[in-house]
Amino acid sequence: MKAVVVVTMVTVFLGSVFCEEANFLCSEEVCKELIEQEPCEKLPKNCNISSPTFNGIMMLDPSVCNCCDFCLEYLNEGDDCVLDGTGQPLFKSVCGPGLWCKKEGNEEFPTCGRIDSECTKKQDEYDQKYEDGNLGFTQLRPQCDAKGEFKPAHCIAGSICYCINPDGERIFGEKVFSASSIQDQMTCECSLAAWKAEQLAKEMGVYSQSVHCLDDGRYDPLQCSDDMCRCLKTETNELDMSEDGILEINLMEGSPSCFDSKIHEKGRYKQKCEEKALKMMQEAQNLLDEGIIPIGFRLPDCQYDGRYSRVMVMDTEKICVDPDGNSLGYKILRNDSLSDIMDCNCARTRWLLEREEVEELPNCCSNGNFNRIQCRRGYCFCVDYNGNQEGLEVPEEDRDKVECGDGCASCASCNEKQGKASQGFLFPRNRLQWSEQDSPDYYY
Numbered sequence: 001m002k003a004v005v006v007v008t009m010v011t012v013f014l015g016s017v018f019c020e021e022a023n024f025l026c027s028e029e030v031c032k033e034l035i036e037q038e039p040c041e042k043l044p045k046n047c048n049i050s051s052p053t054f055n056g057i058m059m060l061d062p063s064v065c066n067c068c069d070f071c072l073e074y075l076n077e078g079d080d081c082v083l084d085g086t087g088q089p090l091f092k093s094v095c096g097p098g099l100w101c102k103k104e105g106n107e108e109f110p111t112c113g114r115i116d117s118e119c120t121k122k123q124d125e126y127d128q129k130y131e132d133g134n135l136g137f138t139q140l141r142p143q144c145d146a147k148g149e150f151k152p153a154h155c156i157a158g159s160i161c162y163c164i165n166p167d168g169e170r171i172f173g174e175k176v177f178s179a180s181s182i183q184d185q186m187t188c189e190c191s192l193a194a195w196k197a198e199q200l201a202k203e204m205g206v207y208s209q210s211v212h213c214l215d216d217g218r219y220d221p222l223q224c225s226d227d228m229c230r231c232l233k234t235e236t237n238e239l240d241m242s243e244d245g246i247l248e249i250n251l252m253e254g255s256p257s258c259f260d261s262k263i264h265e266k267g268r269y270k271q272k273c274e275e276k277a278l279k280m281m282q283e284a285q286n287l288l289d290e291g292i293i294p295i296g297f298r299l300p301d302c303q304y305d306g307r308y309s310r311v312m313v314m315d316t317e318k319i320c321v322d323p324d325g326n327s328l329g330y331k332i333l334r335n336d337s338l339s340d341i342m343d344c345n346c347a348r349t350r351w352l353l354e355r356e357e358v359e360e361l362p363n364c365c366s367n368g369n370f371n372r373i374q375c376r377r378g379y380c381f382c383v384d385y386n387g388n389q390e391g392l393e394v395p396e397e398d399r400d401k402v403e404c405g406d407g408c409a410s411c412a413s414c415n416e417k418q419g420k421a422s423q424g425f426l427f428p429r430n431r432l433q434w435s436e437q438d439s440p441d442y443y444y
Contacts, residue, residue: 031067040068044092047071057094075099075112083110097146115148118168136381136389142168143183152217153186156387158360158376160349163188163217170386171195172304173217174348176356188217193237194304211237213304214263215323220305221258224269231258271306272325300325310344310368320344320368322351330368338408344368345386362387365408372404 040061047056061070074096075081081101082091095101095112098120103110114120122142129135138158143151149166161182163173173191175182190213212220219232230239255266270278277299284294301309307323318339320330328347332339347368350361362383363371374383379393382404394401 026065026067031065034064034067043069043071044073046073055096077112077114079112080109081112098144098148115144117144117148119144119150120148122168134392136392137379138376138381138389140180140183151183152188152192153183155180155183156389159362159387160352161186162386163191165192165195171217172213173215174352175216176352176358186216189237190214190219191217191304212269212306215305220263221260222256222264222269229256229269231256271302273300273302273308274306276300277302310348311342318342318367320347322348328368330364330366332367336367338365338367338369342367342369343385346370349387367408369408371408373399373402375399 044056047058056071056073059070059072060066061068072091073093075093076096077099079093079095081093081095083101083103098115099112100115101110102113104113119142123144126135126139126141129139138156140155140157142154145151150164150168152163153161154164154168154170155161155177157177157180159177160174161177163171163186165171171188171191172194173186173188175186190211194211194213211223214220219237221232223230223232232239259266280297280299284297287294298313301311301313303309303323305323308321308325310320312319312321312325313334317331317333320328320342321344322328328344328351330344330347332342345368346362346364349370350364353361360376362374365371370383370385370387372382373380374387374389375381375396376393378396380396380399380402381393382390382402384390
């Protein structure tokens with residue numbers, strides 16, 4: 001025991017010595033001396049971080065102790081750039097956000113050009129429609145990030161905004177559209193993190209329990225495990241220590257500073273859907289451990305907030321439900337062909353809009369999907385399975401000229417593009433080790 005203590009003390013002692021040596025080598029005094037010997041280079045004009053026209057990226061100075069400020073100035077589209085350059089001299093600039101260095105055709109030198117991605121292609125399509133006068137009145141321009149990927153929120157004017165992954169596919173998280181600024185402000189940080197974790201869990205064949213998200217894709221500020229809770233900042237997964245400084249608190253004994261009675265229930269963290277799913281998973285696993293194949297188990301689909309997903313599967317029918325599992329009035333028999341393409345996106349959108357007292361509501365099919373033909377303010381147009389307008393609108397009296405096919409039966413192809421897992425589920429579908437052939441009608 002003493003030997004362990006001695007080793008520990010030596011380790012701590014050596015660590016402190018090394019830290020002191022490191023501090024000595026690159027102290028403020030040392031930096032002052034180095035700067036006196038060789039003054040720092042003046043930053044490029046666009047890298048003046050105190051200016052609202054800041055146009056560069058601050059980095060560590062590539063010199064001893066990193067004493068000076070260093071900035072790579074952003075180049076504009078069409079500016080000459082260095083392609084795959086290495087070594088000396090050091091770069092002084094780099095292509096700005098949304099641009100990459102490339103050499104095309106007979107160009108003698110590479111230049112900064114716009115990133116070619118699915119998102120930028122969608123932007124070009126939008127711009128062309130706008131120029132040609134073929135833009136629908138509910139369509140908004142896609143937003144791309146600095147890497148050319150889709151920004152995390154997509155909005156439909158007059159309807160809702162929903163979270164999307166970098167490829168533009170819909171994932172968990174939505175809110176009512178109230179202003180175009182939502183498309184820039186809606187971060188979907190939690191939803192994106194949970195979606196990435198779900199994809200990784202599927203690849204590895206494991207179960208990974210997600211953190212709780214809010215219904216708009218942000219982090220739930222209250223995160224608990226085994227009744228011990230922590231407070232997070234809603235935009236990130238960082239601990240919020242701004243108020244009481246408590247790292248962990250028992251939810252049964254007190255209320256953390258981030259407890260919100262509008263979101264949380266005192267003394268209870270898990271939502272009804274995940275409680276039911278976890279209980280059934282444990283019961284099924286107990287049977288498997290005894291060598292018994294579970295029959296009659298149908299786990300509920302739970303969203304990243306722990307509440308019910310929009311489609312609830314019953315013995316003979318499927319129904320559209322709100323997050324608390326209450327019926328929204330749309331149901332279909334499971335042997336009906338419309339059951340196979342049922343997503344309840346329209347039913348949930350109507351529920352969200354009605355909750356915010358919005359009067360203009362979408363027209364849904366009997367299975368809760370969007371009717372491909374929608375009419376608003378005297379005009380009719382086609383929509384996809386998420387309610388996005390496709391093509392120009394026409395006056396309502398010319399509704400017969402809108403070529404959307406059969407409004408409710410023609411959505412099979414568009415739903416195939418969606419993929420059921422894209423909405424995001426708290427529990428992966430391969431969470432227990434048996435195949436669909438073992439229990440095809442009860443577990444999927």
